[in-house]
Amino acid sequence: MTLRCAPLADQVELVEADETSAVATAKVDPGDPVFAGHFPGFPLLPGVYLVELVGQTVRAALRGSYRPELAAMDRCRFLSPVAPGDELRIEVAFTFTGPELRCTATVNTDRGRAAELRLRYRPEED
Amino acid sequence: MFGVAEIRKVVPHRYPILLLDRVVELVPGERLTAVKAVSCTESCYQWLGDESADRDYAYPATLIVESWAQAGVLLATWEKPNPDVLVGMVGLAGAINNVSFGAPVYPGDVLEHRVRLVKLVGDTVILEGETVVGDRTVLQVGQFVEAQRPVSALRPAQPAAVAGGVR
Numbered sequence: 001m002t003l004r005c006a007p008l009a010d011q012v013e014l015v016e017a018d019e020t021s022a023v024a025t026a027k028v029d030p031g032d033p034v035f036a037g038h039f040p041g042f043p044l045l046p047g048v049y050l051v052e053l054v055g056q057t058v059r060a061a062l063r064g065s066y067r068p069e070l071a072a073m074d075r076c077r078f079l080s081p082v083a084p085g086d087e088l089r090i091e092v093a094f095t096f097t098g099p100e101l102r103c104t105a106t107v108n109t110d111r112g113r114a115a116e117l118r119l120r121y122r123p124e125e126d
Numbered sequence: 127m128f129g130v131a132e133i134r135k136v137v138p139h140r141y142p143i144l145l146l147d148r149v150v151e152l153v154p155g156e157r158l159t160a161v162k163a164v165s166c167t168e169s170c171y172q173w174l175g176d177e178s179a180d181r182d183y184a185y186p187a188t189l190i191v192e193s194w195a196q197a198g199v200l201l202a203t204w205e206k207p208n209p210d211v212l213v214g215m216v217g218l219a220g221a222i223n224n225v226s227f228g229a230p231v232y233p234g235d236v237l238e239h240r241v242r243l244v245k246l247v248g249d250t251v252i253l254e255g256e257t258v259v260g261d262r263t264v265l266q267v268g269q270f271v272e273a274q275r276p277v278s279a280l281r282p283a284q285p286a287a288v289a290g291g292v293r
Contacts, residue, residue, distance in 0.1 A: 002177050002178050002179055002182050003173055003174060003175075003178065003182060004181075004182050004184065005170050005171050005173075005174060005182060005183055005184060005185065005186055006170060006173070006186055007169075007170045007186050007188060007189055009173060033142055033169065034142065034143050036140065036141065036142065037139055037140035037141050037142055037143040037144060038139060038140075038143045039138045039139065039140070039211045039216065040138070040140055040210070040211075040212075041210075041211070041212045042211045042212055042216065042277055042280075044216070044218075044280070046143065046192055047218070047219045047222075048188035048189070048191050048192045048195075048219075049188070051188050051191075052186070052188050069187075070187040070188065070227060071226065071227055072225060072226040072227065073191070073222055073223075073225035073226075074223065074224065074225075075221075075223050075224075076219075076221060076222040076223065076225075077220070077221050078218065078219050078220055078221070078222075081218065081280050124181075125181060
């Protein structure tokens with residue numbers, strides 16, 4: 001098992017986790033190079049980065065017993081923008097259907113709900 | 127048809143997250159085809175080392191979506207270019223539904239994004255499409271809802287809903 005290519009380094013802090021749920025926090029790093037281009041003079045975290053952070057939370061919760069690879073984004077709502085320095089709280093509920101992992105997640109900032117995501121994962125192949 | 131210089135006149139995304147190289151077909155208000163070449167010099171590969179296996183070089187699914195979405199913004203704003211969010215509007219993803227990923231993409235592959243405009247309601251646009259690499263479909267997008275919002279409405283002190291009124 002080696003590191004997969006990713007747009008951002010692992011940065012979630014797992015707060016709690018069990019077999020079907022996980023909670024993590026992350027502080028949006030103002031030094032992330034992405035902000036230079038998204039957007040010049042008005043930095044906002046790309047919505048797909050929130051999908052990445054949910055994936056990091058699931059991966060941390062499952063501790064290598066299942067290595068999730070994104071298979072589908074069934075329903076994603078981006079409700080308010082996320083800015084550099086924001087403290088994120090990521091709450092995830094997941095269930096397995098055969099090899100597939102279905103996940104429902106919310107991402108909140110101090111200002112309220114930033115995103116609601118329904119995602120599906122398949123196991124990483126070696 | 128046209129390259130990055132023209133793309134930058136329409137969309138506000140810039141290095142390192144401008145993920146389009148060329149537009150090869152554009153029918154304004156209807157459809158657009160754009161390409162992006164994936165390279166191992168992109169910043170998402172910076173954490174990989176000599177121990178990394180071929181499979182580790184799969185291009186992140188989220189960046190395929192981001193790149194496709196930028197093609198969508200290009201189609202949606204072609205007739206109202208918006209290269210600088212500070213003086214205009216900012217186009218943000220409000221909703222992304224029924225997206226699935228196919229075969230993995232690797233450095234050297236060229237993504238061909240196909241975007242179709244389904245519906246335009248005020249400043250909200252609904253798009254669909256797919257991304258292919260040669261004859262492989264690597265991404266299918268059932269519904270992408272993009273909303274144009276004035277930047278003043280998006281200051282973190284005054285959060286505003288960016289999900290469009292269209293469901």
